Amino acid sequence: MEAPSLYDSVLALLARRGFEVPAEIRAEGAEPDPQVEAAWLAVYRGTATDLRELAETLVELAVQFSDWRYRHVLAVRRSMGGKPGTGGSNGVRFLEQSARRDVFPELWTARTHL
Numbered sequence: 001m002e003a004p005s006l007y008d009s010v011l012a013l014l015a016r017r018g019f020e021v022p023a024e025i026r027a028e029g030a031e032p033d034p035q036v037e038a039a040w041l042a043v044y045r046g047t048a049t050d051l052r053e054l055a056e057t058l059v060e061l062a063v064q065f066s067d068w069r070y071r072h073v074l075a076v077r078r079s080m081g082g083k084p085g086t087g088g089s090n091g092v093r094f095l096e097q098s099a100r101r102d103v104f105p106e107l108w109t110a111r112t113h114l
Contacts (some may be wrong), residue, residue: 007104010058014039017051032105040110055107062103069099 004012015021019039043051073095076085085091102108 007058010054010104011036013054014043014051017048019043032102032109037106037110037113040106041113044110044114058104059107062107065103066099069095073099 011021014036019042021036021039022033040055043055046052073092076095077092080091082093083091085094
């Protein structure tokens with residue numbers, strides 16, 4: 001859990017490639033960062049096809065992960081209804097809230113500006 005997340009590593013790559021990203025790279029789940037969004041916009045508008053392909057691969061991964069989250073919510077709802085979840089969490093309610101969070105959020109918000 002101490003190692004950087006996949007997205008932390010990708011943002012570090014963007015920084016090494018000269019894009020302005022915040023020094024305090026944060027893990028998935030946070031609100032979209034305007035600087036990171038601007039970096040992705042520059043990637044999409046630029047000539048670095050390897051970074052554009054990376055961005056699209058991450059979007060595909062995010063879609064697959066979101067699909068898994070949704071199926072997990074349905075499986076838990078089907079098997080235990082509204083009972084408390086593991087470790088005393090709110091069960092289905094917790095999973096539903098988690099499923100609403102975007103994976104790699106700036107890759108989604110940047111699309112508004114393309």
